[in-house]
Amino acid sequence: MLTPERHRIILQLLQEKEVVKLHEFVEATQCSESTIRRDLSQLEKEKKLKRVHGGAALLQQKREELSVFEKSTKNIHEKQLIGKYAASLIQDGDCIYLDAGTTTLQMIPYIEAKNIVVVTNGIMHIEALLEKDIPTYLVGGLIKKKTNALIGRGAIHSLQQYSFDKCFIGVNGVHIDFGYTTPDPEEALIKQTAIHLSQQAFVLADHSKLNESTFAKIAPLQEATMITDETDEELLAMYEAKTTVEVVKS
Amino acid sequence: MLTPERHRIILQLLQEKEVVKLHEFVEATQCSESTIRRDLSQLEKEKKLKRVHGGAALLQQKREELSVFEKSTKNIHEKQLIGKYAASLIQDGDCIYLDAGTTTLQMIPYIEAKNIVVVTNGIMHIEALLEKDIPTYLVGGLIKKKTNALIGRGAIHSLQQYSFDKCFIGVNGVHIDFGYTTPDPEEALIKQTAIHLSQQAFVLADHSKLNESTFAKIAPLQEATMITDETDEELLAMYEAKTTVEVVKS
DNA sequence: AAAAAATCAATCAAATTCAATCAATTAAAA
DNA sequence: TTTTAATTGATTGAATTTGATTGATTTTTT
Numbered sequence: 001m002l003t004p005e006r007h008r009i010i011l012q013l014l015q016e017k018e019v020v021k022l023h024e025f026v027e028a029t030q031c032s033e034s035t036i037r038r039d040l041s042q043l044e045k046e047k048k049l050k051r052v053h054g055g056a057a058l059l060q061q062k063r064e065e066l067s068v069f070e071k072s073t074k075n076i077h078e079k080q081l082i083g084k085y086a087a088s089l090i091q092d093g094d095c096i097y098l099d100a101g102t103t104t105l106q107m108i109p110y111i112e113a114k115n116i117v118v119v120t121n122g123i124m125h126i127e128a129l130l131e132k133d134i135p136t137y138l139v140g141g142l143i144k145k146k147t148n149a150l151i152g153r154g155a156i157h158s159l160q161q162y163s164f165d166k167c168f169i170g171v172n173g174v175h176i177d178f179g180y181t182t183p184d185p186e187e188a189l190i191k192q193t194a195i196h197l198s199q200q201a202f203v204l205a206d207h208s209k210l211n212e213s214t215f216a217k218i219a220p221l222q223e224a225t226m227i228t229d230e231t232d233e234e235l236l237a238m239y240e241a242k243t244t245v246e247v248v249k250s
Numbered sequence: 251m252l253t254p255e256r257h258r259i260i261l262q263l264l265q266e267k268e269v270v271k272l273h274e275f276v277e278a279t280q281c282s283e284s285t286i287r288r289d290l291s292q293l294e295k296e297k298k299l300k301r302v303h304g305g306a307a308l309l310q311q312k313r314e315e316l317s318v319f320e321k322s323t324k325n326i327h328e329k330q331l332i333g334k335y336a337a338s339l340i341q342d343g344d345c346i347y348l349d350a351g352t353t354t355l356q357m358i359p360y361i362e363a364k365n366i367v368v369v370t371n372g373i374m375h376i377e378a379l380l381e382k383d384i385p386t387y388l389v390g391g392l393i394k395k396k397t398n399a400l401i402g403r404g405a406i407h408s409l410q411q412y413s414f415d416k417c418f419i420g421v422n423g424v425h426i427d428f429g430y431t432t433p434d435p436e437e438a439l440i441k442q443t444a445i446h447l448s449q450q451a452f453v454l455a456d457h458s459k460l461n462e463s464t465f466a467k468i469a470p471l472q473e474a475t476m477i478t479d480e481t482d483e484e485l486l487a488m489y490e491a492k493t494t495v496e497v498v499k500s
Numbered sequence: 501a502a503a504a505a506a507t508c509a510a511t512c513a514a515a516t517t518c519a520a521t522c523a524a525t526t527a528a529a530a
Numbered sequence: 531t532t533t534t535a536a537t538t539g540a541t542t543g544a545a546t547t548t549g550a551t552t553g554a555t556t557t558t559t560t
Contacts, residue, residue: 285537
């Protein structure tokens with residue numbers, strides 16, 4: 001009996017009985033205990049069931065798709081708040097640079113301004129931007145598979161053809177001494193370039209990013225206004241001494 | 251027994267049994283294990299089934315989405331044939347330009363060459379290319395909403411940073427006098443530029459495109475090899491007098 | 501709480517299945 | 531016809547799957 005067939009039987013038995021003993025699986029499939037154990041741990045890893053001592057149990061998951069999507073971004077609610085506020089800063093006729101990343105992605109549904117033009121290096125942003133009928137330019141460059149961002153020489157070169165009224169940048173770390181940082185030097189260079197090409201620069205950083213620093217330096221704090229949901233007054237005062245900080249309250 | 255016959259039997263058995271052992275295929279077709287293995291890997295690549303250890307399983311994927319997507323393009327079968335042939339022209343280490351459009355999109359699943367680099371202006375191509383772990387560069391520029399292609403000054407500028415071993419271009423019209431044409435002058439300019447930056451240029455044109463001409467001229471016939479599924483000898487001879495023509499047979 | 505029973509994860513060797521290669525055959529092209 | 535290309539089946543060693551066994555862990559019984 002082939003693996004998918006066994007898996008089908010296992011899941012079907014579970015549908016019928018909620019909780020099933022190991023030995024019942026062995027009988028139903030006519031194969032060894034070991035094999036069933038291996039199947040169960042595999043199916044558990046795939047979130048298809050839950051192992052319990054002596055067998056396995058059905059796992060009543062709520063809408064899988066939604067939860068997976070939502071869990072795919074941490075602090076989604078905070079990011080939405082930050083995004084909403086950042087979007088409100090965009091004015092009619094602005095030329096905007098939108099950095100790749102989940103935080104800036106949250107801005108798009110809240111953009112109200114008319115006659116704007118957006119330039120981005122985030123491939124994930126395209127769909128949402130076109131949905132809103134916003135004229136969108138993409139920078140060129142190498143596609144980084146992990147983040148779906150455009151990076152490299154081509155991206156920098158392509159970016160330098162433009163200049164912006166405002167840019168919105170996502171970062172991984174904000175630190176009082178090291179400034180804004182991100183893990184990938186290639187991405188850091190892009191973010192840096194975008195900031196330099198903009199009249200006004202905004203960095204979007206939820207509270208989990210503050211007092212963190214990662215490998216590649218983007219810019220010192222004073223080069224961009226920080227938008228955050230941090231609430232610790234003491235922490236905020238420290239950053240406010242160095243740069244403009246906009247605080248979003250839930 | 252001929253290959254399509256075997257494939258038909260394999261898929262039919264799968265329809266009946268969901269999961270089928272390799273040996274059952276061997277019995278049903280009366281041919282060797284090796285042949286069945288080859289068939290299975292081919293059919294898997296075509297997303298017709300899923301191989302599992304010991305045989306194959308029907309894939310109960312979101313068939314709807316796939317088929318809607320596939321049927322959304324006219325002459326899909328012909329385009330696949332053309333795409334398959336075009337993909338076979340790519341050699342290890344090549345730098346390739348892949349034009350936006352449904353015909354060139356069909357090439358991607360069939361690309362076998364290693365260590366290649368692809369540059370494209372088609373946003374729809376990205377997913378398929380990354381799926382195959384092919385290093386992909388995107389040209390910059392304005393996103394044309396209707397076709398999801400990158401166009402404009404930025405695209406041209408970005409394209410000119412590269413040079414290619416081969417380029418594969420989709421067109422809307424092929425005409426004995428007007429050459430290769432497409433409706434949008436912006437897109438025509440990009441295609442033209444790509445052809446000029448390539449050592450070898452290939453135009454992919456299914457039979458519905460021959461003897462058609464649309465608004466914007468891309469290039470005269472002799473500037474690119476035409477790959478087509480046209481079968482009319484007389485018509486072909488006419489084009490062969492002007493340029494190299496590769497004919498794909500079903 | 502201690503002993504017994506059941507279940508578990510980890511490991512192993514045997515069996516099966518796999519991908520890669522090669523020579524033979526067949527089909528197609530020159 | 532001769533040559534070339536494509537397809538096939540057999541063979542190889544490598545990789546995967548399997549059931550059995552081990553001692554550890556958990557649960558149940560005493």
